[in-house]
Amino acid sequence: MPRPARSALALAGLLAAAGTAHFLVPRPFDSIVPRALPGSPRTWTRASGVAELALAAGLAVPGTRRASARATAFFFVAVLPGNVKMAYDWRHRSTAAKAVAYGRVPLQLPLVLWAGHAARAED
Numbered sequence: 001m002p003r004p005a006r007s008a009l010a011l012a013g014l015l016a017a018a019g020t021a022h023f024l025v026p027r028p029f030d031s032i033v034p035r036a037l038p039g040s041p042r043t044w045t046r047a048s049g050v051a052e053l054a055l056a057a058g059l060a061v062p063g064t065r066r067a068s069a070r071a072t073a074f075f076f077v078a079v080l081p082g083n084v085k086m087a088y089d090w091r092h093r094s095t096a097a098k099a100v101a102y103g104r105v106p107l108q109l110p111l112v113l114w115a116g117h118a119a120r121a122e123d
Contacts, residue, residue, distance in 0.1 A: 005062070008069060008118035012059035015052045015072065022049025032086040051075060059118060069119035076111045083108060 022029050026045045033041035055075060058068025083104040090101035 004118055004121035005065070007114065008059045008065050008121045011069075011072065011114055011118050012056040015056035015059065019049045019052030019056060022046065022052065031089070032082040034081050034085050048079065062121070065121050066119050069115050069121070072118070073112045073115035076108050076115060080105070080108050 022045050026042060026049075029045040029048070030041035033044045037044055052075070055068055055072045058064040059072065061068075083101075087098075087101045087105050090097050093101070
C-alpha cells in the first residue's frame with residue numbers, strides 16, 4: 001500500500017479531475033442529482049464540483065491534509081444517493097452502461113477507505 005502522503009496526492013488528483021469534469025461536461029452529473037434535493041440539478045452539480053476541487057486542494061497541502069481527507073470520506077458517503085439513483089435510472093440500458101452505473105455504488109466503500117488512509121498522512 002502506498003504511503004499515506006502519496007495516497008493523498010493521488011486522491012487529490014482524482015478529485016481535481018472529477019471536480020473539473022463537473023464544469024466541463026455537467027449534463028451527466030445533472031442527471032444523477034436526486035429529485036428530492038431542492039433547487040436545480042445544475043446548482044448541485046456545480047456545488048459538488050466546487051467541493052471536489054476544494055477537497056483536492058486540501059489534500060494536496062500537508063497542513064490541511066488530515067482534515068480534508070476526513071471531509072473527503074464524508075463527501076463520498078454524501079454522494080452515494082446520486083450513485084444509487086444513477087444505478088436505478090440506468091437499469092434498462094445496455095449491459096455495459098448498467099455495469100458502469102451499478103459499479104459506482106460499491107465503489108464508494110473503497111473511496112471512503114482510501115480517504116481514511118490518506119487521513120493518516122503526516123502533516
